[in-house]
Amino acid sequence: MRLEEKLYLLRWKHDRQSHIAITDPATCRDRCGKTWGRPCTTFCPARVYEWDPAEGRIVVYYENCVECTTCLVGCPYRVIDWRLPRGGFGIQYRYG
Amino acid sequence: MSTEKFDAIVVGAGPAGAAAAITMAQAGLSVVLLERGEYPGAKNVMGGVMYGRMVADVVPEFWKLDAPLERVVVEERVWITTEEGVVSLGYRNPRQAYHPDGCPNAFTVLRARWDRWFAARAEEAGAILVPQTVAEDVIWQDDRIVGVRTGREEGDLYADVVVIADGVNSFLAQRARLRDHPVAPHHLALAVKEVIGLPPEIIESRFNLEPGQGVTIELYGAVTDGMSGYGFLYTNRDSLSVGVGVLVSHLMRTRRTPYELLERLKQHPAVRPLLTGGEVLEYAAHAIPEGGYEAMPRLFGNGVLIAGDAAMMVNGLHREGSNLAMAAGRLAGETVIEAKRRGDFSARTLALYEAKLRESFVLQDLVKYRHLPELADRRPDLFRIYPHLVHDAVHEMLTVDGLPKRAKQRRIWQEITRRRRPLQLLRDLYEIWRAVR
Ligand SMILES: Cc1cc2nc3c(=O)[nH]c(=O)nc-3n(C[C@H](O)[C@H](O)[C@H](O)COP(=O)(O)OP(=O)(O)OC[C@H]3O[C@@H](n4cnc5c(N)ncnc54)[C@H](O)[C@@H]3O)c2cc1C
Ligand code: SF4
Ligand code: SF4
Numbered sequence: 001m002r003l004e005e006k007l008y009l010l011r012w013k014h015d016r017q018s019h020i021a022i023t024d025p026a027t028c029r030d031r032c033g034k035t036w037g038r039p040c041t042t043f044c045p046a047r048v049y050e051w052d053p054a055e056g057r058i059v060v061y062y063e064n065c066v067e068c069t070t071c072l073v074g075c076p077y078r079v080i081d082w083r084l085p086r087g088g089f090g091i092q093y094r095y096g
Numbered sequence: 097m098s099t100e101k102f103d104a105i106v107v108g109a110g111p112a113g114a115a116a117a118i119t120m121a122q123a124g125l126s127v128v129l130l131e132r133g134e135y136p137g138a139k140n141v142m143g144g145v146m147y148g149r150m151v152a153d154v155v156p157e158f159w160k161l162d163a164p165l166e167r168v169v170v171e172e173r174v175w176i177t178t179e180e181g182v183v184s185l186g187y188r189n190p191r192q193a194y195h196p197d198g199c200p201n202a203f204t205v206l207r208a209r210w211d212r213w214f215a216a217r218a219e220e221a222g223a224i225l226v227p228q229t230v231a232e233d234v235i236w237q238d239d240r241i242v243g244v245r246t247g248r249e250e251g252d253l254y255a256d257v258v259v260i261a262d263g264v265n266s267f268l269a270q271r272a273r274l275r276d277h278p279v280a281p282h283h284l285a286l287a288v289k290e291v292i293g294l295p296p297e298i299i300e301s302r303f304n305l306e307p308g309q310g311v312t313i314e315l316y317g318a319v320t321d322g323m324s325g326y327g328f329l330y331t332n333r334d335s336l337s338v339g340v341g342v343l344v345s346h347l348m349r350t351r352r353t354p355y356e357l358l359e360r361l362k363q364h365p366a367v368r369p370l371l372t373g374g375e376v377l378e379y380a381a382h383a384i385p386e387g388g389y390e391a392m393p394r395l396f397g398n399g400v401l402i403a404g405d406a407a408m409m410v411n412g413l414h415r416e417g418s419n420l421a422m423a424a425g426r427l428a429g430e431t432v433i434e435a436k437r438r439g440d441f442s443a444r445t446l447a448l449y450e451a452k453l454r455e456s457f458v459l460q461d462l463v464k465y466r467h468l469p470e471l472a473d474r475r476p477d478l479f480r481i482y483p484h485l486v487h488d489a490v491h492e493m494l495t496v497d498g499l500p501k502r503a504k505q506r507r508i509w510q511e512i513t514r515r516r517r518p519l520q521l522l523r524d525l526y527e528i529w530r531a532v533r
Contacts, residue, residue: 001359001376003355006290006355006376006379007379009376009377009378009379010378010379013134036348037351039347039348039351042347042351042352042353043286043344043347043348043351043353043354045286045288045353045354045355045381046381066380066381067139068286068381068382068383069264069265069383070284070286070344070347070381070383072265072278072279073265073278073279073280073281073283073284073344074281074286074344074347074348076348078278084132084230084232084267085132085230086230086247087132087227087228087229087230087246087247087248088132088133088134088227088228088229090139091138091139092133092134092138093137093138093139093140093141093207093208093378093380094208094377094378095206095207095208095209095291095335095377095378095380096137096138096139096140096141096142096206096207096208096209096211096378096380
């Protein structure tokens with residue numbers, strides 16, 4: 001089963017404003033690729049982070065976030081500013 | 097919200113927070129229980145084994161109530177896997193699945209259901225549950241914590257004590273100055289999981305169970321693909337919980353994706369037949385704090401206590417976390433009750449909490465395994481090498497090909513020492529023993 005199909009099963013209450021920001025995109029572009037291979041694009045279980053080679057930046061699909069909090073520690077340069085979604089917003093598990 | 101002051105504010109309605117709130121509310125304290133999810137459990141994921149003793153310590157005879165238990169665990173299996181094979185160890189005894197008083201030792205749950213029920217017990221005892229509310233910061237007055245700033249308008253709440261139980265990667269632990277450094281990647285595991293629906297009768301026949309009975313399987317070895325961690329497969333009433341968790345430091349290094357790891361586990365020849373015909377109902381991911389004793393924050397301060405995942409209280413070797421969380425939550429609650437009796441909520445009195453934890457299994461177990469997280473991070477190869485050796489040795493002994501058993505033993509030993517020199521073997525065994533003794 002593909003990830004897209006799995007995410008399709010989930011329920012969110014989406015906020016209009018993102019709870020995720022990259023504080024220093026230049027680090028993603030100039031340093032992380034060579035040294036670490038941009039691990040946010042692989043460890044995130046909801047594929048929130050995608051490298052856009054044309055734009056030279058990480059695109060953040062914050063709506064997919066399942067709030068596992070891994071990116072708080074998994075970015076080697078700690079340039080991901082991840083905050084808790086506002087009360088009641090975000091993922092809503094039915095089983096958990 | 098009002099400017100009235102409470103005895104205690106509890107942040108997070110998971111096992112730790114709810115246990116703390118129940119304990120304090122039962123003693124007549126005024127308690128607010130804050131939860132950021134739409135309902136308790138909306139954000140929470142676990143493999144699913146809950147421990148009855150620690151639930152009963154706060155909700156006596158809960159098994160006679162309408163608690164949403166999925167299945168009582170009557171059999172636990174450990175599978176040591178290679179790419180295709182499994183060496184299985186197990187323990188089954190349905191009668192001993194209960195403590196003498198009738199309390200189930202271990203049972204499976206689905207957290208979205210369980211947490212709602214458990215938090216309702218706190219409400220029943222008199223606590224005020226406030227869902228859909230994020231505690232964004234603690235409120236300081238000089239050097240003591242006197243309340244919590246919520247994301248709501250005019251959302252400042254005041255209390256004598258704040259119990260932080262906001263789970264893994266606790267934001268409030270840092271705001272309350274109980275933790276100076278953020279959690280490190282090798283102190284965190286990421287687990288992904290699926291709930292797969294199957295009719296109860298099929299689960300019962302596939303796993304050799306009576307209605308209401310359940311099985312747990314932990315999978316080590318090839319299923320984590322050279323990273324430290326393990327997979328799990330637990331039975332619920334009409335679904336299976338299947339998942340895998342590995343250290344974040346190893347995910348960063350290998351650049352493997354967690355969802356591919358899970359797909360691989362589901363395709364393992366020993367797992368696949370158990371899932372056949374099932375319908376994936378939900379995919380979920382959650383982090384597990386695996387740093388253990390060495391990575392814990394300070395446990396108390398002036399006007400503040402911290403419990404559960406927020407304080408790294410997980411025993412990774414035994415997949416225990418919910419029980420440590422509930423025990424710590426209860427002890428935090430008892431400490432606040434005593435502090436109120438003394439009329440002193442400073443660190444001097446709240447230090448009692450740590451003393452209570454040291455007397456209980458919570459800190460004793462965490463201290464016992466204090467070296468394990470470091471070993472798991474440094475030696476993911478152990479998860480690759482030894483399952484293969486065990487598997488091949490068993491295979492050799494079970495293959496009836498005319499070779500005498502003594503010759504087989506010799507061959508096994510030769511094969512082991514070919515792949516692992518005796519000195520290395522000894523060193524590995526010593527390291528493992530040192531980490532778990
Ligand atoms: C995949 C997986 C499998 C596991 N399997 C097992 C198992 O089989 N057995 C076992 O015993 N343990 C298991 N664990 C560990 C167990 O889930 C945890 O140890 C346990 O849930 C910890 O309880 P807690 O109350 O400390 O934290 P949590 O259960 O995480 O609860 C924290 C609560 O706080 C809320 N919250 C967070 N921040 C805020 C805020 N700022 N404001 C308001 N609310 C907030 C959250 O929404 C959440 O409800 C597993 C964990 C995972 C991820
Ligand atoms: S891991 Fe961090 S630094 Fe690297 S690409 Fe992702 S956000 Fe940028
Ligand atoms: S919290 Fe988890 S799901 Fe959300 S962006 Fe970070 S890694 Fe991805």
